[in-house]
Amino acid sequence: MSAIHLIGGEKGGVGKSVVARVLAQYMIDHEIPFIGFDTDRSHGSLLRFYTDYASPTVIDDYQSLDAIMETALANPEQRILVDLAAQTHYPLTKWIDESGVLELAEELGITLYYWNVMDSGKDCVDLLDKLLDQYGSRLRYILVQNQLRDDNFTILESSGVKERALSLNAGVITLKRLHAPVMTKIDGNSSSFWAAKNKDIENPNALGLLERQRVKIWLGHAYNQIQALGF
Numbered sequence: 001m002s003a004i005h006l007i008g009g010e011k012g013g014v015g016k017s018v019v020a021r022v023l024a025q026y027m028i029d030h031e032i033p034f035i036g037f038d039t040d041r042s043h044g045s046l047l048r049f050y051t052d053y054a055s056p057t058v059i060d061d062y063q064s065l066d067a068i069m070e071t072a073l074a075n076p077e078q079r080i081l082v083d084l085a086a087q088t089h090y091p092l093t094k095w096i097d098e099s100g101v102l103e104l105a106e107e108l109g110i111t112l113y114y115w116n117v118m119d120s121g122k123d124c125v126d127l128l129d130k131l132l133d134q135y136g137s138r139l140r141y142i143l144v145q146n147q148l149r150d151d152n153f154t155i156l157e158s159s160g161v162k163e164r165a166l167s168l169n170a171g172v173i174t175l176k177r178l179h180a181p182v183m184t185k186i187d188g189n190s191s192s193f194w195a196a197k198n199k200d201i202e203n204p205n206a207l208g209l210l211e212r213q214r215v216k217i218w219l220g221h222a223y224n225q226i227q228a229l230g231f
Helices: 016-029 045-049 062-074 089-099 101-108 122-138 154-159 161-167 180-188 193-197 209-228
Strands: 003-008 034-038 054-056 079-083 111-118 140-146 171-175
Touching: 003 016, 003 062, 003 089, 016 034, 016 045, 016 079, 016 111, 016 140, 016 171, 016 193, 016 209, 034 045, 034 062, 045 054, 045 079, 062 079, 062 089, 062 101, 089 101, 089 122, 101 111, 111 122, 122 140, 122 154, 122 161, 140 161, 154 161, 161 171, 171 209, 180 193, 180 209, 193 209
Parallel strands: 003 079, 003 111, 034 054, 034 079, 111 140, 140 171
Antiparallel strands: none
């Protein structure tokens, strides 16, 4: 049956949308069929960068969220990718709990993955701890250590929360930081990562030779991390 991949983390600015874009590009490059949903009303990354694959979802509208489960059931051969905007944890969990989503998913054979995107700060550790308290083993967790700001995750490592997640069979990946001017140029061009790593002679602000090479190396590392999960 289908799998639903929720890309979240609650805290703003940790790179959730970048992770969603990487996963979308990974699926495209590996010919894995998927359907995307974007919950960000003002800065929807999947809608902007992967328009042909994504639809808008209203996070505080049960009918809109219901469409995620119904799409997963109707398309068992496709993976469902949901880019969660910041500060959407409460309406999402309210829908999950009041609608019996986890119970229904188990009954239907649909697996729910939660990609918990984290920076190196304590807020992210505390938020993960609360998520584990709330759902325990009823979700499949993937911890994404995003090196957006730095690569020191000492707070997570020393908190005991990571070990707790690992005891629930969580996966862990590291997303390296892409050179900031390159990411800025990609976003300015509204380019998919495929477009960013390929030469565009018609765009005066297109990435240069070595900039495209940096994107390829960065994506390659991300893909290796994803593949190590058995994804």
